[in-house]
Amino acid sequence: MQTLLTSAQMHKADEFTIEHLPIASIDLMEKAARAFAHCFLRDEFDTSKSIAIFCGKGNNGGDGLAIAHLLLHNGYSNIKVYLVNFSDKQSSDYAINLQRLEESRCKKIILNTAADLKSIKSDIVIDAILGSGLNKPLAGEYATLVHHINQSKTRVYAVDVPTGFFAEGKLPKEYNGIKALKTICFQRPKINFFMPESILATTQYEVVQIGLDETFIQKQLADFYLIEERDIRHTLKPRKPFSHKGTYGHALIIAGNTNTMGAALLSAMACLHTGAGLTTACIPQSGLVALNNKLPEVMALPRDEYLQIENPEKYQAIAIGPGLGISIENERILEHLITTNQPLVIDADGLNILAERKDLMEKLPAHSVLTPHMKEFDRLFGTHDSWWERLQTAKEQSVKLKIVIVLKNQYTFICSSEGKIFINPTGHPAMAQGGMGDVLAGVIAAFLAQKYTTIDAAILGCYIHGKTGDGLAKEKYVVTASEVAAGIASIIQELM
Structure with missing residues (x-):
């Protein structure tokens, strides 16, 4: 750094x-x-x-x-x-x-x-x-x-x-x-x-x-650190002989709704290509055909069955929010997850539910990851006049809540529970497309499933997500989220 x-x-x-x-x-x-x-x-x-x-x-x-x-x-x-x-x-x-x-x-x-x-x-x-x-x-x-x-x-x-x-x-x-x-x-x-x-x-x-x-x-002594490629190369772990799918963890992606199944597919695809040993998508019943056609490797858990699960600890990582929708049922799911005290990756509508239920913020499991863009961040923590003020709030809240906040922008700021702010230099304006945040949530969840620390998972996720887009943007005016999700495994291999 x-x-x-x-x-x-x-x-x-x-x-x-x-x-x-x-x-x-x-x-x-x-x-x-x-x-x-x-x-x-x-x-x-x-x-x-x-x-x-x-x-x-x-x-x-x-x-x-x-x-x-x-x-x-x-x-x-x-x-x-x-x-x-x-x-x-x-x-x-x-x-x-x-x-x-x-x-x-x-x-x-x-x-x-x-x-x-x-x-x-x-x-x-x-x-x-x-x-x-x-x-x-x-x-x-x-x-x-x-x-x-x-x-x-x-x-x-x-x-x-x-x-x-x-x-x-x-x-x-x-x-x-x-x-x-x-x-x-x-x-x-x-x-x-x-x-x-x-x-x-x-x-x-x-x-x-x-x-x-x-x-x-x-x-x-400093508050800000710039991530370098050598940090990523040093952190990534090679796959070892005699390892198997259980070695690389089981990730649960709770995402998608009747009209937003694309978000769930993107997040699950990213998790798959980032290397989680098993990926399960908790989706509405109406999305099963799309999931099976697009991602046959990903297992499905119908959403109405989720609250019947007795052992959520069997998942090494749980991400919630992409395309989820805001409803009483989804609010109950998030509240239930928080009570299990298992670290979460919370994105998109998961963040919007938190913004409506400020009481849940104080109960967030330690080492959870929030991945807001600017408007989502301000809904959670109040309106800010400048990015400097926004970052000071992110730093304070990360320390207070013992979580990692990934504040997304051209340069994404990763705020640790120790009060340090890591700046991610990768990413390209060609990535200014819908679905990129869904992909990032899946990437971070996959690294958590593989037993990386929360801060390392967030840093790796942001850097590799952005670098994948950088590579694609060399030949394309616009890069889609699907292309980024599919290209992540190649970039990880290149970095290693």
């Missing part, structure tokens, strides 16, 4: 690296500028393009000055550097790089006010005005200057963080910072890049390594 740090922690990582490597701060800035320039030149290889670089007077501006110097040496000749002179203070490394640039042929324009910027006629803008650490919206000359840059409709590359964007914390509803095509950030992505609101600040981001001390970074 990559430990994700706050701006203050990243500043400490800079200081630690400078002191212990040892390396002068100006040389570390040069390394950062080289890493940025390497990434930028890969994207923008046409050196005939004109570039405007806006540099504030802090270290972010110092990075911008060093980048200007490097781009000149890499064949760009039409570069204008705008010195944003809105502050009396300047960093020592900014001053050094300004002196170096004075000796070059680069054109420099001083902006004492935003009005000094008459127009932007360059093909590309590089934003190095303000770095991370900002915790309030732009105002005054900075706000006016950024507005002019955004109005120019020029493609913008931001250095480390777009000017005006908060690296962490609650993002304001009205964003007035730089709107970048791409942000090239140093060593770690900013935590807020994973929040949906970040699309207003940067269409994409790329992380470049600048040589900060990784051991120091990984040892920092």
